[in-house]
Amino acid sequence: MAEQPLFKVTIDNVTVEVPAGTTILQAARQAGSEVAPPAMCYYSKLEGSGGKCRTCLVEVSKGSDKDPRPMPKLVASCRTTVMDGMEVKNLTSERVVDARKGVVEFLLINHPLDCPICDQAGECHLQDLAYNHGNAGTRYEFQRRTFEKHSLGDKIQLHMTRCILCYRCVMVADQLTGQREHGVLDRGERAEISDYLEKSLDKEFIGNIIDVCPVGALTDKTFRFKNRVWFLKPLNAHRDCPTCSGKVTLWNRGDEVFRVTARKDEWGEVEDWICNECRFDKKKTSDWVIEGPREINRHSVISQNKYVGLVKPQETIDEVIGKEPRLFLDIHDVSQVNEKDRDLSLIEGPAHSTDFKENEEKK
Amino acid sequence: MKLLLENAHIEGIRYYDAYRKHGGYRSVEKALKMTPDEIVDEVKKSGLRGRGGAGFPTGLKWSFLAKPEGVPRHLVCNADESEPGTFKDRYLMEFLPHLLIEGLIVSSFALGSNATYIYIRGEYAWIPDILERAIQEAKNNGFLGKNILGTGFDLEIYVHRGAGAYICGEETALIESLEGKRGNPRIKPPFPAVQGVWMRPTVVNNVETLAAIVPIINMGGEAYGNIGVGKSTGTKLISACGNLNKPGVYEIPFDLSVEDFIYSDEWCGGIPNGKRLKACIPGGSSVPIVPANLLTKTAKGETRYMNYESLSDGGFQTGTMLGSGGFIVLDEDQCVVKHTMTLAHFYMHESCGQCSPCREGTGWMWRILKNIEYGKGKMEDIDLLWDVQRRIEGNTICPLGDAAAWPVAAAIRHFRDEFEWHVLNPDEAQVRNYGLAHYADRREIPAL
Ligand SMILES: Cc1cc2nc3c(=O)[nH]c(=O)nc-3n(C[C@H](O)[C@H](O)[C@H](O)COP(=O)(O)O)c2cc1C
Ligand code: SF4
Ligand code: SF4
Ligand code: FES
8 A cells, every 4th residue: 555645734833744534633632632632422443433522623724735724614623634734723722612611511511410429530531521621610500401210231330311422332332242232212412322121231342331431421330339430549450361452450449459441541542442251250359460550641630640659548637637537437337329239319318417326326 | 487386286297197298207308318417517507506405506516426436326315304494395295296206317317326215204104105106107107117218227216204303304314314324414524425325425405406407407407597596596496384374385486576475466475464574584494584674675775585695695694594495484473582492492302412512502592592481581591592502503513503503593683672571571471472673674784
């Protein structure tokens, strides 16, 4: 094959050379994380992904050297390929900043904002997006949309209310598992991810839908409510796996493996897809060969470099209050949130002092 | 002058015998002796613009069709007609099915399609039978099937029913649906002309566009192009509805003034019960609503005509669009806020839900409008509504987002006082309508 010509493209005044056919987003990522637009639906490893969330909109202020006319509309950088001499404005364009604020607002108006009980909190791309590109406060005064709870089997939890309909999980199922057993039902604001028949999703490699989900709509049931991600220490580990590469990240506390995920790069994309067995069933340190701590290269609370050397949260409390904390009560005793098989949407409200009293009395 | 509906009232014209007797299928006999490129040239010369809403020149669109060696190409007829206010294609298919089939044969030959599809709106439940009968009749008479008129050209036409989704009228959603998938618009490029149905080069055209190919071939592209004014050539079907004495489907010449169309007895016959005109949406629900004083005259004070250029004179500030020709008239008793709320509900309901601004924004707009209409609105809501529509427009995958934003924008632009009146008089707004205010009177349009 003939060598691909290189195209020069300038994004927010940073110029890079990329092969023809590269998207603006990929070129921007190459140019550096400061000029890379946020991407909530695009996933470089999933064919046909992108174009949907509209967070990556950019302004093309110069089409190319040949045809310098600007593009009239903002374009989705994840699905627009570069031309030679193209000039793109991301954060330097007021239009882009404003449109993106709009997109963030749209994504949030019906989001439950239940981060305090969401397993994704801390590594959620919607949190990052809202923090980096959104407005404080909301102008939405209506009841937020909720969905009936829908089970996807004993390994994967679906919280449709949190879903941003990026379609990544649909593409994973299409492209990795051989047979897709879930998809999008209905349309417009009632569109939902569902397997329709309440079957359980158990095709090999289906677990990867958890890793690609940018929000807490798909979470790992074997990890659910066990810990917060920022209390865990990510470790690179591998095993000799007959199905996948066996290269994973373990999320440990001490010696205990809390969860297993694929290794994610600085854009939150996995390096290798991993199989269900590695993800769900290998939860002992002895199952793995530990390579060392994993650097998390993302603007997020999980990257607060506390992973190089585990810092236990209790120690921080010690520092703050100047003495050993006395545990008055253990919230886990009374909160229904951590009960096995508990459906969160069915919990009436938070634990009250009366609950604790009753609990004390029972003891 | 009628080019499409000339014979619509002839007894039995729905069936082959009468249709043929009155000159039907002449264009096929003529076209099959021409080369495909010659036909495309005739269409280019005719200046025909797509009748589905966007008004894109048909000949140009046809010339974009990719022709890779050995890859089949397809023509798809867009009969999904679901735009509120638009019902012209239904009329054509119901009463003159052979005109469409004839147009399809010629167009398929020009484009090199041996399998052509009619994608028809699910709610038009009785029409597929009419079309299928017409297809069968055409086949029995050698105009369809193998080796048509001994030219070696083969063509099958299939009727495909939609399941009732406005979004499946968007050409790439239509293609997805035709392939048996969820009707989500595709992200372009690639355009259908390169990768359409089953990734093969495809042309999608509206029913009326394809029917217009028949007179173009019969009379020649140049002669067709001489009819009309400027870049609005030929004739246009208008489906008129709302507060009119004679609603219905009309074939109009492009030099007809809007005023004549509404008031003349030859056309819609005026507004019932002596009411006055308040507002109009001249091109289907997606185009901007204009108050009466900007409908019959442009902002410059010139007479407005029923054609592409004249209706869009003044841009979105003071003009509107011909769109698909769904002409909706509102008299002085109609409430623009309520009307806009109804449209907002439609777009919310019909969004495919792929992209966030449209999925979330359409519902938000409807809820704000509902609050205002039902006496729970605040003044800030009007600005908020403006802001929401502004951030949907232009930022979505397909034009449904724009189509949802424009009516809201235009309603606020021209009828802001009516919105404010709703906010200030929440109780009264429930029982009484703001009425005409000054919308019907000639007023100075501020310089832009
Ligand atoms: C939401 C949406 C709905 C549409 N519905 C229709 C329709 O019902 N019929 C139609 O002919 N075109 C419809 N269109 C326009 C088509 O996408 C396409 O432009 C048209 O079929 C092209 O035909 P034409 O060039 O003959 O006008 C729709 C477009 C959008 C964005
Ligand atoms: S469940 Fe997650 S991955 Fe699937 S569409 Fe929703 S947000 Fe995307
Ligand atoms: S604009 Fe609306 S209808 Fe069009 S693709 Fe986006 S969500 Fe779907
Ligand atoms: S990342 Fe480009 S539209 Fe979602």
